[in-house]
Amino acid sequence: MIHLTINDTPVTVPAGTTILHAAQKVGVRIPTLCYVERLQAIGACRVCVVEIEGMINLAASCSMPVAEGMRVRTNTRRVRQARRMVVEMLLSEHDGDCQTCDRREDCELQALSAELGIRSISFTGQKTGKRIDVSTPGLMRDHGKCIKCRRCVSVCAEIQHVGALWAQGRGFDTAIGPAFNRDLSTVACVQCGQCAAVCPVGAITEQSYIDRVWDAIDDPDKHVVVQTAPAIRAALGECFGYPPGTLVTGKMTAALRRLGFDAVFDTNFTADVTIVEESTELLARLRTALVDKQPVALPMFTSCSPGWILFAEYFHPQILPNLSTCKSPQQMFGALAKTYYAQKLGVTPEQIFVASVMPCTAKKFECQRPEMCASGTRDVDAVLTTRELGKMIRAAGIDFDALPDEEMDAPLGLSSGAADIFANTGGVMEAALRTAYEVVTGRPLPMDNLHVTPVAGLAGVKEAAVTIDQALPDWSFLNGVEVRVAVAHGLNNAHQLVEAVLAGEKQYHFVEVMTCPGGCIGGGGQPRFTDDNVRKARIAAIYREDEGKTLRKSHENPALKTLYEEFLGQPLGERSHHLLHTTYEARSPV
Amino acid sequence: MAAEGMSCAACQEVDDEQRYAQLDDILTQYQGVQGALIPVLQMAQAIFGYLPDAALRRISTALGKSYSEVAGVVGFYSFFTTVPRGRHLIRVCLGTACYVRGGKNVLAALRSALRVEVGETTPDQMFSLDVGRCFGACGLAPVIMVDDDVHERVRPGQLMGILDKYRGGGATEQDAAQSEPMREEE
Numbered sequence: 001m002i003h004l005t006i007n008d009t010p011v012t013v014p015a016g017t018t019i020l021h022a023a024q025k026v027g028v029r030i031p032t033l034c035y036v037e038r039l040q041a042i043g044a045c046r047v048c049v050v051e052i053e054g055m056i057n058l059a060a061s062c063s064m065p066v067a068e069g070m071r072v073r074t075n076t077r078r079v080r081q082a083r084r085m086v087v088e089m090l091l092s093e094h095d096g097d098c099q100t101c102d103r104r105e106d107c108e109l110q111a112l113s114a115e116l117g118i119r120s121i122s123f124t125g126q127k128t129g130k131r132i133d134v135s136t137p138g139l140m141r142d143h144g145k146c147i148k149c150r151r152c153v154s155v156c157a158e159i160q161h162v163g164a165l166w167a168q169g170r171g172f173d174t175a176i177g178p179a180f181n182r183d184l185s186t187v188a189c190v191q192c193g194q195c196a197a198v199c200p201v202g203a204i205t206e207q208s209y210i211d212r213v214w215d216a217i218d219d220p221d222k223h224v225v226v227q228t229a230p231a232i233r234a235a236l237g238e239c240f241g242y243p244p245g246t247l248v249t250g251k252m253t254a255a256l257r258r259l260g261f262d263a264v265f266d267t268n269f270t271a272d273v274t275i276v277e278e279s280t281e282l283l284a285r286l287r288t289a290l291v292d293k294q295p296v297a298l299p300m301f302t303s304c305s306p307g308w309i310l311f312a313e314y315f316h317p318q319i320l321p322n323l324s325t326c327k328s329p330q331q332m333f334g335a336l337a338k339t340y341y342a343q344k345l346g347v348t349p350e351q352i353f354v355a356s357v358m359p360c361t362a363k364k365f366e367c368q369r370p371e372m373c374a375s376g377t378r379d380v381d382a383v384l385t386t387r388e389l390g391k392m393i394r395a396a397g398i399d400f401d402a403l404p405d406e407e408m409d410a411p412l413g414l415s416s417g418a419a420d421i422f423a424n425t426g427g428v429m430e431a432a433l434r435t436a437y438e439v440v441t442g443r444p445l446p447m448d449n450l451h452v453t454p455v456a457g458l459a460g461v462k463e464a465a466v467t468i469d470q471a472l473p474d475w476s477f478l479n480g481v482e483v484r485v486a487v488a489h490g491l492n493n494a495h496q497l498v499e500a501v502l503a504g505e506k507q508y509h510f511v512e513v514m515t516c517p518g519g520c521i522g523g524g525g526q527p528r529f530t531d532d533n534v535r536k537a538r539i540a541a542i543y544r545e546d547e548g549k550t551l552r553k554s555h556e557n558p559a560l561k562t563l564y565e566e567f568l569g570q571p572l573g574e575r576s577h578h579l580l581h582t583t584y585e586a587r588s589p590v
Numbered sequence: 591m592a593a594e595g596m597s598c599a600a601c602q603e604v605d606d607e608q609r610y611a612q613l614d615d616i617l618t619q620y621q622g623v624q625g626a627l628i629p630v631l632q633m634a635q636a637i638f639g640y641l642p643d644a645a646l647r648r649i650s651t652a653l654g655k656s657y658s659e660v661a662g663v664v665g666f667y668s669f670f671t672t673v674p675r676g677r678h679l680i681r682v683c684l685g686t687a688c689y690v691r692g693g694k695n696v697l698a699a700l701r702s703a704l705r706v707e708v709g710e711t712t713p714d715q716m717f718s719l720d721v722g723r724c725f726g727a728c729g730l731a732p733v734i735m736v737d738d739d740v741h742e743r744v745r746p747g748q749l750m751g752i753l754d755k756y757r758g759g760g761a762t763e764q765d766a767a768q769s770e771p772m773r774e775e776e
Contacts, residue, residue: 163656169665179661180672187658590647590657 004070011066019050019061019072030074031083031115033090033108034149035062036198037531038517039158045149046086047112050074058082084116092123094201095130095144101202106528108200109147126172135183137368138191138207138361138524146176146203152195159517161492162311164189176203188314188589190491192307192515193361193385193524206361206525209382210392216353216381217260223345224353226261227333227412228252230268231359231423231520232386234541238527239390240400245537247545250405255393256357257406266408267356268415270332271422271431273563274304275554277580278326279436280571282510283475291477297321299486299501299508302428304328306366307515309584311491316498317586325581329422330356330363331372333412334379335579340567341412342375349375356383359423359523362515374579385525414559417546424539425489425519426455426462429512433466433485435555440468440475450552451543458518458532460493461486463508489514609637613645617652626653627663631670640671668722675718676711678756680704681735685724688732692745696732697721699746703753716757 001012006023013022018041023030034045043060050061053071058079061072073079091113098104130144150167153176157163164187168175178187196204216224237246256264281300288296303309303324312319327335333356338349345352356363360383366372367380384392393400407413418434421427430452437445444450445466454464463486468478486508488494494513500506516522518535521542551557568575616633620626630653634645641664650657664670682688682697697708700719704712711718727733730742734752741752 157656157659163659166656166658166662167666168658168662177658179658180665188656590650 002066002068002070004066004068004072006072007074013066015065017066019052019059019064019066019070020048022066023050023061023072023074028074030061031112032062033087033112033147033200034151036151036154039151039154042150042154045090045147047083049079049082049086051076051079080116084118085122087112087116087118088121089123090147091118092121092125093128094147095127095142096201101145102205103202107202108529128175131181133177133183134207135185136189136191136207136365138193138364139184139189139196139204140207141177141184141204142202143175143177145201147201148174148176149200150176151198151200152176152204155194155198159490159492160190160192160194160307160311160515161315161495162188162190162192165195188587190307190310190314190515191362191365192491194516195524196361197516197522197524197526197528197530206385206388207364208388209364209384210388212382213355213384213392216355219353221351222353223262223347223351224260224355225263225265225337225341225412226256226355226357227265227267227270227330227337228256228357228389229330229359229363229423229520230271230420230542230545231523231526231538232357232389233545234423234521234538235359235386235526236390239387239393243537244534245541247541248400249545250407251400251403252389253408254403254406255398255400258398258403259392259396261355263409263412264406265333265337265412266415266419267329267333267358268419268422269412269557269559270329270336271304271419272416272554272557272560273332273336273580274326274329274422275418275428275431275435276560276564277332277571277576278302278324279432279439281324281326282432282436283439284572286478286481286509290481299511300324302432302510302512303582304422304428305362305513305515305520306360307362308491308494308513310362310365310587311494311515312498313584313587314589315495316502318502319498320584320586323584325583327372327580327582328363328366329419330358330383331366331379331582332580334367334372335374336563337412338375338377338379339579340563343567344411349377353382354380356380357386357389358383359386359520359526360516361385361524363525371582386523387525387527390527411559411562414557415551416554416557417549417552418554419557420542420545420549423520423542424456425458425514426452426487426512427519427542428514429455429464429485429487429510431554432510432512434553437466437468438553439555440471440478442472443470444553449547455485455487455512456539458535460490461488461497463487483510484508485510485512487512489519490517491515610645610648612637613648614652617649621652627655627660628667631660631664635670640674642674643672646672668720671720673709674711676715678716678737679718679720679735681720681722681725683723683725683727683731683733683735684721685728685731687728688724691731693732695746696734696744696749699749700734703749717753 002015003012006028009026011022011026030048033047041062043063048061049058051073052059128144133141152165156165168181175181178184216222233249236252237248253264285296288294301323303326334354337354338352342349364383367383372379418431434445455462465482465484467482471478488497521538522530522535620630635641646660650660684693706719734741734744
């Protein structure tokens, strides 16, 4: 252990601890800007500087490790002046339009300026040139607002193993962006939006489709339906000042109705459909491998997360046959809304407008994939993030706090608890096992409260195994088989897992991948700022939602039974194949 | 760092196919090697005379570095260029010592003699003009480098003579390969 003092308070911490973390232990707040938990601290912004006795220069506390006998001061005149100068210089360069900026309410640069008491900027000089990049469906980049903190660079390279954004050029002309400062569409970007999630200012955010949705709502010829992903209900409250982890399912439904949507549905409904289709597909693959002894791509990987799909298409095209052919719940919903539901209403697919609310920016890309037109027209017309929905609700003058709890509409609004947990890492796997195990054995999954605890939580890669016994006659070939599963979240974890599978070091039957750390609850479209505490709070809320339902297994959803009886026939049947399944294409990463 | 015999930027007779084959050999050799990016870029520039986009994409794939990272490194170091250069690259040092001892005048004289601006190439593809910040020869200031040759204590009046030596054709490739400073008479 290392002993030091911070502002004369003695602190004892393990070797290797940074001054920043040591200070947190004794309740000393050091402001930071480029620093983000889980990412390599780079000391780029110099906001967190502190004075260390005996050292000539101020040190960046985020990256400076403690040393025995060190005497640190975090609040000297010199430190305060240095911090102010750093922030004033950033402000002098920052091309801010603070009154109208997307980040006017949660801009970290503005908050820092307030914290340091900055009332004027001592420097005048060149501003970073404005350059807006709207070349991708998911993301919007405003170069003029970028303060070059490089959080996005770190998250893209370290957490997501993508590296679409990098520092280009040098000196004052340095720009953070894709190769040679070209548009984002010219490089392999998976549209996950983790860059937007960590950006402290308004330099990266989602492409907004709010106007498109308002236009549809105001169009009397359109029947406008909305679907909300499971992760929204555990995060939307944060847009209205509720603490992370507050479930607002009922208020959200009421708000959507008051916004003018003609029907308020749930992506959870098609999450249940996904489980039925995907577990059928998994069992079919296992039958091919174990009974027919034919070559078949195993392990099967989940396909709900569009950033992961793009990642596989760009960087691991050899595993595309292993991806489940199931569309994501969002796209299944669009296809069913414009066929099954349109038929019930007696309208054409074109008369229906499907809006999605997603925790995700990649979903904006996904809905524009050319193959996502199973209904004969675009299955999902516009995707909003959680943040955008929050803005719409406020712009409509809805007092969120005063809203009553309301129920979603039938039939596409009914769902099981298994669908809720699609929102977090390990959830799709748990939901699939709840159904697959019961299909095969006729008994419920033999785990405490139906939870597959080994694949829950925030560890990067998680594994579990379930041994099948006393299978029903149809599935007797699975007797004694240990079904091995794995779960990864964050694409770097997924990348490592894929490499291990390809190298033959790991053998699994089924693998769940979610693009974002923590799963969809930590998606690129969620309210800012998402750290591990927020992730845990949202995940806990999702499990509460699941446990609060009597219906907890996808295959028991009565609306699904009707759907298959009236319309689809059977899982993996011809109509399912056409509407609910898809194909993938290898893409060049350069 | 660049392997011997690879600084044949001006070898017009070597066609692209051979150049890319050479690059592929290097990439095979450096696959999985830590810190390979910068040396590989140097060698690639030696092969092509500049860093063509297709070569950068190939390097990105082979070394498992994102294209944006590769571009970021190329853009950071002034030594790297993504635009084709002439047969000979003239770099005028504008480091402190060279600057105060007349480097700026040398640059002005070169700009007017070659009728190009910094970063440009003469229409006959003979010379590209660039500036550098200290070649580590401050005692010999002002210096210019033509390809790998350092010319010391250059005065504007000597420039035509220096350029003519390179225009001569035959002699220059050997000069570049030997990377021996050519001694100018005082």
